[in-house]
Amino acid sequence: MENEIAAKKLAELGHITRLSIFRYLVKVGDQGAPVGQIQEELDVPGSTLSHHISRLVSVGLIKQVRESRILYCIPQFDVLDELVEFLKSKCCTEAKCKL
Amino acid sequence: MENEIAAKKLAELGHITRLSIFRYLVKVGDQGAPVGQIQEELDVPGSTLSHHISRLVSVGLIKQVRESRILYCIPQFDVLDELVEFLKSKCCTEAKCKL
């Protein structure tokens, strides 16, 4: 993973509402949670919540699966793990390296 | 660590220049690197670099130690580790929990 992509993921996690969404999904686990359930848990206006969820989706930290009217948000643990590994790694930190 | 503090740290890592600074410091290890050396590595104007470094310092991801005219920037691995643990943990994700 390159710096720029990792920075984007970190930036999305670096907002209190989005971090709260993500951590709630980490807690509920692989089955994920409906948008509405997240909204109840966090008490945020729907339009605001939708905005933040779509940003998390945009960097792959969350996937969404629709089941009739309900949209489930599912945390992507593999993406998180990759990000953490990247943060700790000492490889490819040279400015010229584009890996 | 509470959500708000973790979000701040993640936000600081979520910027391409700051992430590059931090990753460079992870690479050089515990002895750290002078501001000037980081500047050469990343090719960023001094005032811009200083601004980003001070943000990383403000959340504890970096410490600075002066040796005469040279300011060394030292990565705080323990702070990074704590942040990573927090991200993966399933504890205290309830909105009401302030831990």
Next chain:
DNA sequence: TGTATATTTCGATAATTCTAAAAATATAGT
């Protein structure tokens, strides 16, 4: 078709952050 529920998109304002030149500060050597 009409109504209800679930969620997103639009749009506009407010707030924050980024960038970098210029000026200031800190330390050391002459």
Next chain:
DNA sequence: ACTATATTTTTAGAATTATCGAAATATACA
């Protein structure tokens, strides 16, 4: 005191992001 090097602070405009009401869309069911 003067000069050089290392780094920060100030400042201001540009760019991005956050918030949320209102309107729109998607699905299901009567």
